[in-house]
Structure formats: C-alpha cells, structure tokens
Amino acid sequence: MGWSLFMQHLVNAISLGFVFGLVAVGYALVYGVVKLVNFAHGDVFMMAAYFMFYASVLFGFPWLAAVIFGVVMTALLGVGIEKVAYRPLRKYPRINSLVSSIGMSFLLQNFAVVVFGGIQRSFPVPEMMRKTIILGEVRIQAVSIYTIVFSILMVLLLTFILQKTKIGLAMRILSTDFDTARLMGINVDNTISFTFALGSALAAVSAVFYALRYPQIFPFMGQYPGSRAFIAAVVGGIGSIKGALIGGFLLGMLTVLLPAAFPEYSGYREALIFALLVIVLVFKPNGLFGQEAGEKA
Amino acid sequence: MKRSTRVLLSLMLIIVIYIFVYFSELHMDPFIKRILNTGLIYAILAVSLNLINGFTGQFSLGHAGFMAIGAYTSALLYMSPETKMSNFFMIPLISPLDRIQIPFFWALIIGGLMAAGAGFIVGAPCLRVRGDYLAIVTYGFSEIIRSLFNNLQNITNGPLGLKGLPTYTNLWWTVSWTIVTIIVIKRIVDSSYGRALKAIRDDEVAAENLGINLFKHKVLAFVVGAFFAGVAGGLLGSLLMTIDPNSFSILFTYQIIMIILLGGLGNITGSVVVGIGFAFLMEWLRFVEMPMHIFGIEIPGILGMRMLIFSVLLMLTILFFRQGIFGQREFSWEGVAKLFQKRKVKE
Amino acid sequence: MILQAVEVERTTEPNVRQTVLKLEHVTKKFGGLVAVSDFNVDLKEGELLGLIGPNGAGKTTIFNLITHVIPVTEGKIEFYGKDITKLSTDRIIKLGIARTFQNIRLFSNMSVKENIMTAFHVHLKSDLFTAVAFLPKYREEEEFIQQKTWELMKEVGIEHLADHKSSSLPYGLQRKLEIARALATSPKLLLLDEPAAGMNPDETLELNQLILRIRERYKLTVIVIEHDMKVIMNISERIIVLDHGVTIAEGTPSEIQQNPLVIKAYLGVGDEDA
Incomplete structure (x- = not known):
C-alpha cells in the first residue's frame, strides 16, 4: 500500500470511526444512566435517515432544515420509545428491558418496511458534499472532512453538556446511583428522557453523515452501523463516553484498514470483529476503558 | 395421583399422538402438514431455549447459531454425494465430506452433538459474564458462526447455501423429536439437577453457597439446550430443502425468544403450545399481505405487514404479559383430573 | 432440658476437642x-462462637471469606486441618460448611419444600443420566x-407451608427456612448471619432454642453473627468482638460484658440500636 493510498484509507477510517463513535456514545449514555443495552438504537438511527429523507424529498424542506427537522424528530422518537417500552419495565429485572429493546428494534424495522417500503431510496446529497478534495496524490472525499469536523464539534458540545450544565450533572449523578439522585431532588424521569433525547440526536447526526457516505437508505440500514457502534461501545467500556469514542475509532480502523491490508481475508472481517467483542467481554468485562465495577456481593 | 398412573396416561397420550401422526401422514393437506412440521420444530427450539433462558436464567441469544451448526452438519452428512457435487460448483467440498452419506437419524445426532460442543464453548464464559453481558457474548457467538459459514466456502458453500436437500423430515420425525425433547428436558427440570438450575436462576450466590457448582450446571443447560437446537436445525434444513447462513440470523433467535416469553419463561407447556401456534399464526397472517376485498373495495396487500403485526404482538407481550399467557401453569395429569372432577360437580 | 445439655457441653474441656475451623492472620x-x-480464631468441635461488632465491622466479610x-x-483458612483458603465455594460447602445470609437469600420462585430439596443436590450421587x-438408584x-x-421442615416448624412459595412466608419463617436449607447440606460447621434480625422477642426466644437444639441433634459447630445481645449472650460460649x-476482644459472655473496650466500641451503640 502506497503512502497516498494509506492516507486516503486513514481519513476514511477516521471519519467512519467518528460515525460509529457518535452512535456508540448513544449506547454509552443510555447504558451509563439506566444500565440498559438499547438494542433499538441502530433502528433509531435508521428512522433519522427517513425523517430527513421525507422532510427533504416529500415536503421539500431545504437540506439543512431537513437535517434539523430529522434530528429533532429522532430525539422525540427516542424519548417516546423510552416512555413506552422501557419506563414501565424499570422496576422489573434488567433483562425485561433488554428484551423490550430487542422487540422495539424489531418493531421499528418492520414499521419502516410497511410504512416506508422495503425498497432502497436515495438520500439527498448536497453539491458541496459530493466534491473530492485532491491534495497532491491524496484524494479525499469532502464528506469525510465534514464528518470529522462536525463530529468533533458534537463531541465538544456533548462534553459541555455533561460537564457544565445542570442536566449534565444530573445525568452523571444518576449514572452512579438512582437513590442518591432522588435524595438530591433530581427529577429522574426527566433526566432519563433527556438522556434518550441526547443519545438519539447524536444517532441522527451520525445518520446524516452515514447516509451522505452511503446514500441508499432502507429499513434495515441501521443494523450494520448499529451493531458496529454497539461493539464499539462494549469494547470501549460500556457506559463510558471516552471509551465509546475510542471504540468507534478502533472499529472504524478495523473496518476500513483490515480489508485494505489483507484483501484475501476481507470475508472474515465480521467474524474477527465479533470475536474481538467476545474476547473483550470475557477477559475484560468492563471494556478497555470502563470503570471497574464491584463484583458479586 | 400415583406415578405409575401418570406414566400410563402419558404413554396412552403418546400412542394417540402417533395414531394421529399415522393418519395425518396419509391424509393431511401437505400445506397444513408443512406448517405443523414447522410448528413442532419451533416447539423443540423453544423448549430447549427455555432450559437455558427460563429455567437456568442465563439469557442466551445464541440459539440461531446452534441451529445453524446442527443444520449444516447434518445436511452435509445426509446429502448424497451427487447433490453435494451440484451444490459446490464454485469451490469443491473438502474431502471426505464430499463422499460421505449417512442415514438421516445419525446425521441429526451428529448435528446435535456438534451444536452441543458449541454450547459448551459458549456456556463456558458464563462463569465470568452475567446478565446482559452474557446476552451480548452469545449474540456475538451467533454472528461469528454466521460470518464463518458465509466464508468457509469449501465446507458450507458460503452465502449460496445448500440447495436441494432431501426431504426426510415428516411428522414422524418432528413429533418424535418433540416428544424426546419434552421428556428429556422435563425430566432434567424435575430432577435434583433441575432444582439446582432453578436455584442458579433465582440466586446465584445462594446456590453457590449450597455447594452447587455454577460452572458445571450452567454449561449443562447450554450443552443440552444446544443439542436439541442442533437437531431442530437439522430437521428444519430437511424440511425447507434449502439452508443459507443468513437465514440463521439473530432475527430467528428473537422469534424463539418471543415464543418462550409468550408461553411463559420456564414453562414447557407454554413453549410447545405457543411454538406450534406461532407457526400457524405466521401462516395465517399471510392474508394481511394479500390483496383484500372488503365491501367491494380492493385493498392492496402490504408487504411486511405480517412481521409488523408480529412485532406489535411481541411488544404487547413484553409490556403487559410478563408472565406469558400460561404463566406458571404447566400441563399435568392432576390438572386434567381436576378439570373432569369440576365438570362432574357441575353436572 | 435443652439448657442442661448446654451445661454439659460447657463443662467439657475445650482443649481435648478437635479443631474444626482455624483462621490464621x-x-x-x-x-x-x-x-x-x-483475624484469628481456633474453633473447637461443638463450640458456639458469637461474632459481634458495630455495622461495617467486617463480620459478614469473615463469613464471605470462609x-x-x-x-x-x-492469611490461611483451615477446616478440619485441610487448607480451604483457595478452594471454590461449592467445594467448601461440600466439605461441610453451611451458612445463612444477613439479607435472606431464598430461591423466591421455588416452594418451601423445593428450597430445602435443592440443598441436597450437593451430595447427590446419581449422575445426570x-x-x-x-x-x-436416583x-x-x-x-x-x-x-x-x-x-427438616418439621424441625424448624414449617411443614404446613411445604408447597407455599418461599417468598410468601413471613420474615421470621423465611429465616427458619434458610436455616433448614443450610442444614440440608449436612454441615459440620454452621454460619448464621444475624438469624434474629427482624424477629419479635417471642420469635427470638424460639430461635435461641432452635439454634441450641439443632446444634445438639446434628452435632454442629456454630458461628453466629448477631446484633441482638439477648441471643448472643444467652447462647454463645465464646464471643469475638470486631x-x-x-x-478488639475475645472471651466468655460475662467477660465481654465487662470489657471496657467493648462497652466503649460496641455495647453503647448496640443499646441505642435496640
């Protein structure tokens, strides 16, 4: 692999890593606060793409307005899912919510098939995103650069919310202890709703960049990035934001660079990535960057 | 009621079932027969997953993976060398698999054993990972199997799958295996071993402090559950006549989970009834995808409606029927006797 | 009659009895x-040791370590001279140690009968087949x-509840069921973690008798963690204060009651608790 080709792959990997990373942050936020592996997160991501598609194509929203509309709708969807599918089960064993999230994932996919149709649709890509930037011998897609820049902005925004705002503080307290949070007068329900809104909005933003990169949208499009991000979140240490981002990078690198380096084994990429997941969980259950949790009482 | 009476009644019921099978094989509509076969395979899958998830409390998402192993292993053993040759036109099947052909029964057993071996490997991490983490590990395993089967072209024929599998599966096979599965798992659950499994489900620390070896018993549940899943996979392959890696995706596992939830976690009767019922429901729901005429207006069929209804049902079960439709109520001859006594009193 | 039996035990010279449990450093x-x-202790056969101390003193931790x-x-833990420090929990139980839990850990979806039956599994000889x-044979x-x-259900007085779900039992009976379940593993050493917690005075009295009775009948050596001084002072032969x-102290109940260190660290607090 030549240097220029390597650079192209690298930029590609970094931007894909950010996409996975932002979706993974959604898993991490939700897991951190309510200790739920939200299997429906990838499908929320898919719904985001459809919201934007319909806003733009059917209702003729300008592109940016369609994106904002999509982000807001997705955030609302996330809040709604939590209210309907997870909140009533909060007092039951955690496994109930887990099954509920699996069911929700199933429901969203099938809903999309029936309502949006099973065929692929073309996501609108604005002209400025279609460009290819040429630096010497290195050819980089404009989308990759936009993805990286906007993702960094999103991470900064997220850090600001978590560290400097009241609701961010509430989320952090909730993630350590529900009872303490209640004693401190934190509105648990609202904080959880906000967590879902935030996680879903991040999924929506990454859905934009994902759809710009692969502009065919379909009801099962959330599965692949969803499972990638999910693995990223687990490998990074589920519940840890930093871990999710680093995990996302790792997955982005593996996804792009592995087949580029060893084209003959590219078929085994999936098996390898899932094996990584299993190995990390078995030998380092708290992930590479997760906090050590107390073992059995 | 004495044990001997119960055994006798059960034996009589089994004979009645086999008489039914005899006449069904002769006279039943092939379409219905096919659905019934599918339903019985679902029942085997549900009962075996229930041993792991319901009785032992180890939330596994690996059942589709076990099925895939069983389906492929047995298919590669019972297919004729000629069929294999025509399937593997891209990359030839490795020796000696390309020449071997063994009877269906032994192919199923070996398929089950291979799956059981996988069950051991998947069950082993149970000691280190628990709850939703275990769910993720088993999901990962199932995806690894699918990915490997998509790539090991000289064994599995890759994404093309295997086609033209001989149809050995009939009601004799599915009914017999369902009965064997139910008896074996029921006997495990009712034995001292079953009590240990249920103890692990209810409180691991307490179970361990009564001297129950957690590892041994969790692995036991996985191995037995996986064996029957493997057999069910073998039966399904021969029923559908075609298998490919992607038909054993996580969605298949979700369906089995839905069945055991609806039937009630840790309820064998529920798993069997809902398993068979599920096959008929899914078939019956096909009508929603066909064009309909209501009051002279034609409503076009909507593709995917069937699965949407299914997923809504799933969500309703999860949210409102946490105990399933059957709850803790199991079929028992005592229960039947009581039912008759009540009727007599009424008369 | 029961109390007499205790008197007999107490007059036996402790040194000639075999060591059951030994914790070293x-x-x-x-x-x-x-x-x-x-932490050090040398527990003789048939002894009834009380383990007391304020909350967070490390009493339950000692059970969890054993x-x-x-x-x-x-440190090192020996049971009948065998080093069990590194053995797995199930093997330790199999050797003959049983315990109950401070926060009752019954199998809540199983009946009273099944809860006890489960405990026999450890000594089951039949294999799965x-x-x-x-x-x-099976x-x-x-x-x-x-x-x-x-x-065992008769022993603790719950035989009339055999088919009830264990979680439906009142608190006091759940404690007794847990003791019966522990006995089902045929232990030589029984560890009771606050068996009287949540019981009324009558139940506590009954529990005292139960503990002494089962010790006699099943030839047990017992360690009891308890906050209720009426239990500890009445049944223990020796008490360790953590x-x-x-x-911080070790001795007979009367010695402990007079120990100024104990009074300062624990008994004052204990009285407030009660």
Missing part, C-alpha cells in the same frame, strides 16, 4: 480499605431427599 482489603485485619464468596488478601432416566436418592426434607475489621 486472615486479612481482607478492598482497594485501600481494610475490611478485616489479622466460604470463598470473596478471596482472602492474606441416572436422574433423567429415573433409574432405581429414585432411592429422591425418596431419601423427600423424607429428609420433611424432617471493630473496623480489628479484633
């Missing part, structure tokens, strides 16, 4: 926190289990 650290520090629910940081095939064992379970993981 046992220490447990959680991160920087020392939960148990240099049955290896958590590993020791330093024998059990599933319901061969005569049938015999199962019958034995049924019969013994019935005896505070912040450190052993």
Whole structure:
C-alpha cells in the first residue's frame, strides 16, 4: 500500500470511526444512566435517515432544515420509545428491558418496511458534499472532512453538556446511583428522557453523515452501523463516553484498514470483529476503558 | 395421583399422538402438514431455549447459531454425494465430506452433538459474564458462526447455501423429536439437577453457597439446550430443502425468544403450545399481505405487514404479559383430573 | 432440658476437642480499605462462637471469606486441618460448611419444600443420566431427599407451608427456612448471619432454642453473627468482638460484658440500636 493510498484509507477510517463513535456514545449514555443495552438504537438511527429523507424529498424542506427537522424528530422518537417500552419495565429485572429493546428494534424495522417500503431510496446529497478534495496524490472525499469536523464539534458540545450544565450533572449523578439522585431532588424521569433525547440526536447526526457516505437508505440500514457502534461501545467500556469514542475509532480502523491490508481475508472481517467483542467481554468485562465495577456481593 | 398412573396416561397420550401422526401422514393437506412440521420444530427450539433462558436464567441469544451448526452438519452428512457435487460448483467440498452419506437419524445426532460442543464453548464464559453481558457474548457467538459459514466456502458453500436437500423430515420425525425433547428436558427440570438450575436462576450466590457448582450446571443447560437446537436445525434444513447462513440470523433467535416469553419463561407447556401456534399464526397472517376485498373495495396487500403485526404482538407481550399467557401453569395429569372432577360437580 | 445439655457441653474441656475451623492472620482489603485485619480464631468441635461488632465491622466479610464468596488478601483458612483458603465455594460447602445470609437469600420462585430439596443436590450421587432416566438408584436418592426434607421442615416448624412459595412466608419463617436449607447440606460447621434480625422477642426466644437444639441433634459447630445481645449472650460460649475489621476482644459472655473496650466500641451503640 502506497503512502497516498494509506492516507486516503486513514481519513476514511477516521471519519467512519467518528460515525460509529457518535452512535456508540448513544449506547454509552443510555447504558451509563439506566444500565440498559438499547438494542433499538441502530433502528433509531435508521428512522433519522427517513425523517430527513421525507422532510427533504416529500415536503421539500431545504437540506439543512431537513437535517434539523430529522434530528429533532429522532430525539422525540427516542424519548417516546423510552416512555413506552422501557419506563414501565424499570422496576422489573434488567433483562425485561433488554428484551423490550430487542422487540422495539424489531418493531421499528418492520414499521419502516410497511410504512416506508422495503425498497432502497436515495438520500439527498448536497453539491458541496459530493466534491473530492485532491491534495497532491491524496484524494479525499469532502464528506469525510465534514464528518470529522462536525463530529468533533458534537463531541465538544456533548462534553459541555455533561460537564457544565445542570442536566449534565444530573445525568452523571444518576449514572452512579438512582437513590442518591432522588435524595438530591433530581427529577429522574426527566433526566432519563433527556438522556434518550441526547443519545438519539447524536444517532441522527451520525445518520446524516452515514447516509451522505452511503446514500441508499432502507429499513434495515441501521443494523450494520448499529451493531458496529454497539461493539464499539462494549469494547470501549460500556457506559463510558471516552471509551465509546475510542471504540468507534478502533472499529472504524478495523473496518476500513483490515480489508485494505489483507484483501484475501476481507470475508472474515465480521467474524474477527465479533470475536474481538467476545474476547473483550470475557477477559475484560468492563471494556478497555470502563470503570471497574464491584463484583458479586 | 400415583406415578405409575401418570406414566400410563402419558404413554396412552403418546400412542394417540402417533395414531394421529399415522393418519395425518396419509391424509393431511401437505400445506397444513408443512406448517405443523414447522410448528413442532419451533416447539423443540423453544423448549430447549427455555432450559437455558427460563429455567437456568442465563439469557442466551445464541440459539440461531446452534441451529445453524446442527443444520449444516447434518445436511452435509445426509446429502448424497451427487447433490453435494451440484451444490459446490464454485469451490469443491473438502474431502471426505464430499463422499460421505449417512442415514438421516445419525446425521441429526451428529448435528446435535456438534451444536452441543458449541454450547459448551459458549456456556463456558458464563462463569465470568452475567446478565446482559452474557446476552451480548452469545449474540456475538451467533454472528461469528454466521460470518464463518458465509466464508468457509469449501465446507458450507458460503452465502449460496445448500440447495436441494432431501426431504426426510415428516411428522414422524418432528413429533418424535418433540416428544424426546419434552421428556428429556422435563425430566432434567424435575430432577435434583433441575432444582439446582432453578436455584442458579433465582440466586446465584445462594446456590453457590449450597455447594452447587455454577460452572458445571450452567454449561449443562447450554450443552443440552444446544443439542436439541442442533437437531431442530437439522430437521428444519430437511424440511425447507434449502439452508443459507443468513437465514440463521439473530432475527430467528428473537422469534424463539418471543415464543418462550409468550408461553411463559420456564414453562414447557407454554413453549410447545405457543411454538406450534406461532407457526400457524405466521401462516395465517399471510392474508394481511394479500390483496383484500372488503365491501367491494380492493385493498392492496402490504408487504411486511405480517412481521409488523408480529412485532406489535411481541411488544404487547413484553409490556403487559410478563408472565406469558400460561404463566406458571404447566400441563399435568392432576390438572386434567381436576378439570373432569369440576365438570362432574357441575353436572 | 435443652439448657442442661448446654451445661454439659460447657463443662467439657475445650482443649481435648478437635479443631474444626482455624483462621490464621486472615486479612481482607478492598482497594485501600481494610475490611478485616489479622483475624484469628481456633474453633473447637461443638463450640458456639458469637461474632459481634458495630455495622461495617467486617463480620459478614469473615463469613464471605470462609466460604470463598470473596478471596482472602492474606492469611490461611483451615477446616478440619485441610487448607480451604483457595478452594471454590461449592467445594467448601461440600466439605461441610453451611451458612445463612444477613439479607435472606431464598430461591423466591421455588416452594418451601423445593428450597430445602435443592440443598441436597450437593451430595447427590446419581449422575445426570441416572436422574433423567429415573433409574432405581436416583429414585432411592429422591425418596431419601423427600423424607429428609420433611424432617427438616418439621424441625424448624414449617411443614404446613411445604408447597407455599418461599417468598410468601413471613420474615421470621423465611429465616427458619434458610436455616433448614443450610442444614440440608449436612454441615459440620454452621454460619448464621444475624438469624434474629427482624424477629419479635417471642420469635427470638424460639430461635435461641432452635439454634441450641439443632446444634445438639446434628452435632454442629456454630458461628453466629448477631446484633441482638439477648441471643448472643444467652447462647454463645465464646464471643469475638470486631471493630473496623480489628479484633478488639475475645472471651466468655460475662467477660465481654465487662470489657471496657467493648462497652466503649460496641455495647453503647448496640443499646441505642435496640
């Protein structure tokens, strides 16, 4: 692999890593606060793409307005899912919510098939995103650069919310202890709703960049990035934001660079990535960057 | 009621079932027969997953993976060398698999054993990972199997799958295996071993402090559950006549989970009834995808409606029927006797 | 009659009795926190040891260390002369140690009867095949289990509740069921973690008698953790007092009651609790 080709792959990997990373942050936020592996997160991501598609194509929203509309709708969807599918089960064993999230994932996919149709649709890509930037011998897609820049902005925004705002503080307290949070007068329900809104909005933003990169949208499009991000979140240490981002990078690198380096084994990429997941969980259950949790009482 | 009476009644019921099978094989509509076969395979899958998830409390998402192993292993053993040759036109099947052909029964057993071996490997991490983490590990395993089967072209024929599998599966096979599965798992659950499994489900620390070896018993549940899943996979392959890696995706596992939830976690009767019922429901729901005429207006069929209804049902079960439709109520001859006594009193 | 039996036990010279449990320099650290520090005990056959101390003194931790629910940081644990420090929990139980839990841990979805029957599993001789095939050997064992379970339920007075779900029992009876379940593993050493917690005075009195009775009948050596001084002072032959993981006193109940260190560290607090 030549240097220029390597650079192209690298930029590609970094931007894909950010996409996975932002979706993974959604898993991490939700897991951190309510200790739920939200299997429906990838499908929320898919719904985001459809919201934007319909806003733009059917209702003729300008592109940016369609994106904002999509982000807001997705955030609302996330809040709604939590209210309907997870909140009533909060007092039951955690496994109930887990099954509920699996069911929700199933429901969203099938809903999309029936309502949006099973065929692929073309996501609108604005002209400025279609460009290819040429630096010497290195050819980089404009989308990759936009993805990286906007993702960094999103991470900064997220850090600001978590560290400097009241609701961010509430989320952090909730993630350590529900009872303490209640004693401190934190509105648990609202904080959880906000967590879902935030996680879903991040999924929506990454859905934009994902759809710009692969502009065919379909009801099962959330599965692949969803499972990638999910693995990223687990490998990074589920519940840890930093871990999710680093995990996302790792997955982005593996996804792009592995087949580029060893084209003959590219078929085994999936098996390898899932094996990584299993190995990390078995030998380092708290992930590479997760906090050590107390073992059995 | 004495044990001997119960055994006798059960034996009589089994004979009645086999008489039914005899006449069904002769006279039943092939379409219905096919659905019934599918339903019985679902029942085997549900009962075996229930041993792991319901009785032992180890939330596994690996059942589709076990099925895939069983389906492929047995298919590669019972297919004729000629069929294999025509399937593997891209990359030839490795020796000696390309020449071997063994009877269906032994192919199923070996398929089950291979799956059981996988069950051991998947069950082993149970000691280190628990709850939703275990769910993720088993999901990962199932995806690894699918990915490997998509790539090991000289064994599995890759994404093309295997086609033209001989149809050995009939009601004799599915009914017999369902009965064997139910008896074996029921006997495990009712034995001292079953009590240990249920103890692990209810409180691991307490179970361990009564001297129950957690590892041994969790692995036991996985191995037995996986064996029957493997057999069910073998039966399904021969029923559908075609298998490919992607038909054993996580969605298949979700369906089995839905069945055991609806039937009630840790309820064998529920798993069997809902398993068979599920096959008929899914078939019956096909009508929603066909064009309909209501009051002279034609409503076009909507593709995917069937699965949407299914997923809504799933969500309703999860949210409102946490105990399933059957709850803790199991079929028992005592229960039947009581039912008759009540009727007599009424008369 | 029961009290007389105790008197007999007490007059026996402790030195000639065999050592059941020996903890040497046992220490447990959680991160920087020392939960148990240099704990030593030499427990003779038939002895009834009381373990007391304020909340967080490390009493339950000692139980958890003995049955290896958590590993020791330093030190050695011997049971009938055999080093069990590194053995797994299930093997330790199999050797003959049983315990109850401070926060009752019954199998909530199983009946009272099943809870006790489960505890016989540890000594089951039939393998899985024998059990599933319901061969005569297993049938015999199962019958034995049924019969013994019935005896144990009678012993603690819950036989009329055999088929009730264990979680439906009142608190006091749940504690008794837990004791019966522990006895089903045929222990030589019984560890009771606050058996009187949540009981009224009548129930507590009854519990005292139960503990002494089962000790006699099943030839047990017992360690009791208890906050209720009426229990501890009445039934223990020897008491060890812990505070912040450190052993601050050891002696007979009357010695402990007069020990100024104990009064300062514990009894004052204990009275407020009661």
